[in-house]
Amino acid sequence: MTKMKKIAVLTSGGDAPGMNACIRAVVRTAINEGIAVFGIVGGYEGLINGDIIPLSRRSVSNLIQKGGTFLKTSRSEAFMHKAGRKRAAEVIREWEIDGLVVIGGDGSFRGAHALYLEHKIPIVGIPGTIDNDIYGTDITIGYDTAVATALDSIDKIRDTAASHDRLFIVEVMGRHSGFIAMEAGICGGAEEILVPETQLSLEDLGNLIKSWARAGKTSSLIVVAEGDELGDAHEIAAKLHEKYHTICHVCVLGHTQRGGSPTATDRLLASRLGYHAVYALKEGKTDIMVGWMNNHVTFIPLPETWEKKKPLDQELMKIYRVLST
Numbered sequence: 001m002t003k004m005k006k007i008a009v010l011t012s013g014g015d016a017p018g019m020n021a022c023i024r025a026v027v028r029t030a031i032n033e034g035i036a037v038f039g040i041v042g043g044y045e046g047l048i049n050g051d052i053i054p055l056s057r058r059s060v061s062n063l064i065q066k067g068g069t070f071l072k073t074s075r076s077e078a079f080m081h082k083a084g085r086k087r088a089a090e091v092i093r094e095w096e097i098d099g100l101v102v103i104g105g106d107g108s109f110r111g112a113h114a115l116y117l118e119h120k121i122p123i124v125g126i127p128g129t130i131d132n133d134i135y136g137t138d139i140t141i142g143y144d145t146a147v148a149t150a151l152d153s154i155d156k157i158r159d160t161a162a163s164h165d166r167l168f169i170v171e172v173m174g175r176h177s178g179f180i181a182m183e184a185g186i187c188g189g190a191e192e193i194l195v196p197e198t199q200l201s202l203e204d205l206g207n208l209i210k211s212w213a214r215a216g217k218t219s220s221l222i223v224v225a226e227g228d229e230l231g232d233a234h235e236i237a238a239k240l241h242e243k244y245h246t247i248c249h250v251c252v253l254g255h256t257q258r259g260g261s262p263t264a265t266d267r268l269l270a271s272r273l274g275y276h277a278v279y280a281l282k283e284g285k286t287d288i289m290v291g292w293m294n295n296h297v298t299f300i301p302l303p304e305t306w307e308k309k310k311p312l313d314q315e316l317m318k319i320y321r322v323l324s325t
Contacts, residue, residue: 002099002122002284004033008092009055009101010040010047011069012076012108015258016128016142018266019069019103024060025274026101031057033282038097042072043104044079044111047088052095064267067145067259073104079111082118089119098122099281101274103141105129106306109289113302116287124277125289125302128270130257133177135308136300137291141273144265146173146257147183153253154188154223161219161249167209171233171252174225180257182312185223186320193320194224194236197312202230206244222248272297 009026011019023039030037039059041051063070078084092100099122102112112123127134130146150172161168170190172180178195185193191212194200205222212220222236230236237248262270269292276297277290289305291298 002282004035004098004282006036006038006095006097007099007101007278007281008038008040008052008095008097009071009103010043011071011073011128012043012102012104012111013073014105014129015068015073016130016140017067017145017258017260017262018141018270019128020060020063020066021262021267022103022126022128022141022270022274023069023071024063025271026278027055027060028057029275029278033278035278038095039071043074043076044084044088045074045076046072047091048076048078048084050091050094052091064271065261067261075107085111085115085118088115089121092121099124099286101126101277101281103128105131105140106134109302109305113287116302122281122286124280124285125305126273126277127289127291127305130180131174131177132179133310134289134291134305135310136289136293136298136305138293139265139269141266141270142258142262143179144269145260145263146180147187148263149257149260150180150184150253151187153251153256154184154190154221157251158188158221161221165218166249167220167222167246168249168251169222169224169233169237171224171226171250173253173257175227177227177310178225178312181223181225182316182320186316186323188221188223189324190223190320191217191220191324192222193324194222194228194230195312196225196227196229198317199229202239202243205230205236206240206246209240209244209246
């Protein structure tokens with residue numbers, strides 16, 4: 001066991017529903033172990049600036065159900081440079097902080113890894129991102145809520161599409177991964193799902209749309225991840241209209257997927273990972289991410305979380321092909 005008297009927690013990168021629940025778990029677990037906890041306001045930028053506040057059990061009351069992050073978040077340009085990370089390490093030592101919990105995605109983990117390599121600050125990462133694209137965990141904090149939010153919108157759009165005999169293209173988040181698009185698309189009964197992990201030509205998509213008409217479909221729905229190789233929803237709609245004179249109505253869900261009260265799944269995951277992050281620091285683990293795989297807690301070296309690609313579920317891809325026809 002490593003003697004931990006003080007730890008700090010920060011949220012970095014894009015916000016995700018469940019981050020507050022995770023902070024709460026870190027704070028209350030640490031205090032239960034006799035460890036003082038400090039919150040870093042504004043992510044790595046706040047760390048560089050010394051924006052640090054003490055946290056108590058009461059500080060995190062009535063937060064588990066709230067979206068976003070009460071500690072705020074940022075994307076710090078200064079922290080990307082050695083000088084910024086040096087200042088961050090100095091602040092940590094000035095406050096006599098023994099360990100750092102970083103809640104975020106792969107960009108946040110890259111920064112945490114660099115801070116550990118350069119200054120040997122004990123660090124544990126927790127995957128908080130709606131994209132679910134972090135290797136070493138089956139699910140990330142915020143993903144389940146984002147899918148539920150997207151699905152709620154897709155269901156409403158489906159009603160309108162059916163009422164007006166229209167083709168809709170719904171764009172969800174996912175610059176490099178199609179997890180949200182795949183799950184929300186299957187659950188929403190989409191006729192086609194476009195994700196960065198697969199390739200579908202414009203000609204193939206045009207032929208699919210024609211086949212839906214021949215099959216008697218009067219309304220259809222395409223779900224696309226924003227990072228698909230054919231482009232975003234507006235670009236795809238424009239290409240289909242130019243080449244096939246197909247009229248597509250576009251709905252971009254955007255940042256609605258980041259907000260909202262976290263689902264029970266996200267609250268439970270956040271509570272579990274926050275709890276285990278504290279004990280990981282106590283046990284001397286560092287430069288690792290706490291994840292959840294096959295119903296077990298996992299500890300993955302931070303570099304593996306971005307060096308290894310997390311694949312889409314191949315079975316889900318087969319299922320959607322069968323069910324969408």
